[in-house]
Amino acid sequence: xxxxxxxxxxxxxxxxxxxxxxxxxxxxxxxxxxxxxxxxxxxxxxxxxxxxxxxxxxxxxxxxxxxxxxxxxxxxxxxxxxxxxxxxxxxxxxxxxxxxxxxxxxxxxxxxxxxxxxxxxxxxxxxxxxxxxxxxxxxxxxxxxxxxxxxxxxxxxxxxxxxxxxxxxxxxxxxxxxxxxxxxxxxxxxxxxxxxxxxxxxxxxxxxxxxxxxxxxxxxxxxxxxxxxxxxxxxxxxxxxxxxxxxxxxxxxxxxxxxxxxxxxxxxxxxxxxxxxxxxxxxxxxxxxxxxxxxxxxxxxxxxxxxxxxxxxxxxxxxxxxxxxxxxxxxxxxxxxxxxxxxxxxxxxxxxxxxxxxxxxxxxxxxxxxxxxxxxxxxxxxxxxxxxxxxxxxxxxxxxxxxxxxxxxxxxxxxxxxxxxxxxxxxxxxxxxxxxxxxxxxxxxxxxxxxxxxxxxxxxxxxxxxxxxxxxxxxxxxxxxxxxxxxxxxxxxxxxxxxxxxxxxxxxxxxxxxxxxxxxxxxxxxxxxxxxxxxxxxxxxxxxxxxxxxxxxxxxxxxxxxxxxxxxxxxxxxxxxxxxxxxxxxxxxxx
Numbered sequence: 259x260x261x262x263x264x265x266x267x268x269x270x271x272x273x274x275x276x277x278x279x280x281x282x283x284x285x286x287x288x289x290x291x292x293x294x295x296x297x298x299x300x301x302x303x304x305x306x307x308x309x310x311x312x313x314x315x316x317x318x319x320x321x322x323x324x325x326x327x328x329x330x331x332x333x334x335x336x337x338x339x340x341x342x343x344x345x346x347x348x349x350x351x352x353x354x355x356x357x358x359x360x361x362x363x364x365x366x367x368x369x370x371x372x373x374x375x376x377x378x379x380x381x382x383x384x385x386x387x388x389x390x391x392x393x394x395x396x397x398x399x400x401x402x403x404x405x406x407x408x409x410x411x412x413x414x415x416x417x418x419x420x421x422x423x424x425x426x427x428x429x430x431x432x433x434x435x436x437x438x439x440x441x442x443x444x445x446x447x448x449x450x451x452x453x454x455x456x457x458x459x460x461x462x463x464x465x466x467x468x469x470x471x472x473x474x475x476x477x478x479x480x481x482x483x484x485x486x487x488x489x490x491x492x493x494x495x496x497x498x499x500x501x502x503x504x505x506x507x508x509x510x511x512x513x514x515x516x517x518x519x520x521x522x523x524x525x526x527x528x529x530x531x532x533x534x535x536x537x538x539x540x541x542x543x544x545x546x547x548x549x550x551x552x553x554x555x556x557x558x559x560x561x562x563x564x565x566x567x568x569x570x571x572x573x574x575x576x577x578x579x580x581x582x583x584x585x586x587x588x589x590x591x592x593x594x595x596x597x598x599x600x601x602x603x604x605x606x607x608x609x610x611x612x613x614x615x616x617x618x619x620x621x622x623x624x625x626x627x628x629x630x631x632x633x634x635x636x637x638x639x640x641x642x643x644x645x646x647x648x649x650x651x652x653x654x655x656x657x658x659x660x661x662x663x664x665x666x667x668x669x670x671x672x673x674x675x676x677x678x679x680x681x682x683x684x685x686x687x688x689x690x691x692x693x694x695x696x697x698x699x700x701x702x703x704x705x706x707x708x709x710x711x712x713x714x715x716x717x718x719x720x721x722x723x724x725x726x727x728x729x730x731x732x733x734x735x736x737x738x739x740x741x742x743x744x745x746x747x748x749x750x751x752x753x754x755x756x757x758x759x760x761x762x763x764x765x766x767x768x769x770x771x772x773x774x775x776x777x778x779x780x781x782x783x784x785x786x787x788x789x790x791x792x793x794x795x796x797x798x799x800x801x802x803x804x805x806x807x808x809x810x811x812x813x814x815x816x817x818x819x820x821x822x823x824x825x826x827x828x829x830x831x832x833x834x835x836x837x838x839x840x841x842x843x844x845x846x847x848x849x
Contacts, residue, residue, distance in 0.1 A: 598627065636655050
């Protein structure tokens with residue numbers, strides 16, 4: 259038996275794997291089971307069940323993904339049906355790989371593969387996306403839904419077991435290997451599983467269905483939010499809505515959730531209807547539209563300052579209106595002024611922005627004051643807005659920092675990125691832009707187009723004739739570059755030097771070696787400086803395997819030497835050699 263111990267999984271905390279391959283022992287049953295079954299003991303271990311007409315084996319979730327999967331050995335030993343009760347969480351673009359593994363499992367050795375997966379959010383960062391599958395030999399004959407608000411979903415198929423044996427008979431190498439394979443202990447069950455031939459027609463293969471990444475973002479985090487909300491017992495969501503892409507994407511996901519809930523109710527799902535009635539504290543509530551749901555559970559607020567633009571204020575208002583959320587439009591300058599005045603009173607020093615002659619330190623402090631005040635106000639309004647509407651509940655505060663900004667640390671510690679949960683914390687800016695374009699038409703949120711057309715900005719510094727704050731300029735890299743850095747750092751486990759070497763191959767046609775070196779060194783300086791922020795990240799929907807989720811995913815230290823002396827020295831040596839080679843070639847060509 260093999261347990262999942264990488265990424266988000268730590269199954270070894272709870273279980274000990276059975277290491278005695280193809281061994282079954284007699285397990286003495288506890289008194290309660292002896293009384294219920296009349297048995298004194300039961301076989302326990304690594305065996306298979308043999309009925310009168312078929313042989314059934316089982317493997318656990320991780321074993322489908324492992325290189326030495328049990329289904330291979332069971333197939334060589336004549337096992338007809340493989341079962342897998344899985345707990346595989348959703349990641350963007352992961353389903354295709356999962357389906358490939360299932361098809362590969364039975365295309366090599368033949369057989370029937372019954373794959374069942376958990377569905378829903380059990381109060382974790384991950385969402386289990388269902389999509390049960392039945393495969394026969396090299397074909398998939400049944401596929402369940404990937405995202406659903408149903409607690410249980412059952413798929414069925416009729417198979418001709420002789421198809422398995424015919425398929426195996428055509429694989430000469432399989433027969434050769436099977437003749438020398440070790441046998442599994444058989445636990446006999448004297449029952450007939452198969453029907454008489456001609457009783458029913460075998461199910462034909464189906465075309466598999468895979469959602470686009472944009473659809474996955476619309477559905478996965480929305481289902482996750484719904485499960486979290488109904489389990490929390492709270493009355494809805496509160497979102498600081500800035501009019502930028504990240505918070506607008508978060509709002510759009512809540513909108514998608516409202517559509518899913520409404521559609522489920524329209525389809526007769528009484529469990530979902532009872533849940534929404536409990537959430538809104540209205541026993542007879544039956545929504546007339548997705549907007550009707552949003553108007554009762556979704557509250558948004560634009561918290562503007564003198565640094566905010568009319569454009570972002572209007573975008574936030576328009577989007578909230580399209581969704582049907584309860585929206586507030588407030589200015590927080592008085593609160594910001596109170597904090598800065600207190601600092602001046604205590605120190606005798608007045609803080610100034612960089613554009614007005616202030617230092618970098620002053621400029622950063624003034625930005626952080628605005629950001630952190632918004633977090634405090636978000637929790638205040640999240641706690642009290644239902645009370646203002648006569649409801650005895652509070653709201654879950656939603657964060658809206660994307661995975662790339664979390665990795666780079668481009669956020670203020672304890673600002674609006676600090677929240678109860680974050681549905682986009684595992685999604686890249688690149689994917690969020692594609693999702694927003696998708697939601698513009700699919701969810702009929704036309705105002706998202708103006709969000710997509712706008713330049714990303716935090717609006718924490720004054721806007722002047724010569725200066726407008728820009729996210730990508732502040733970060734010193736583009737969002738596309740940041741996604742590449744994130745995957746190389748987290749998935750490929752690259753340090754500065756190995757990342758530089760890989761990027762020379764990837765970007766060498768567009769950038770000079772020195773430009774690549776400068777970008778890599780800048781990323782790792784920022785990564786080291788801001789790594790401490792990862793320790794307090796809001797629990798986020800896990801959608802990428804390079805998400806900087808320290809508690810469950812990345813267990814590396816959070817204090818690094820920001821100078822990275824040895825790897826940076828190695829990079830500099832490579833740059834010098836590369837430039838010397840270029841100069842030599844140029845000199846030889848001139849001669």
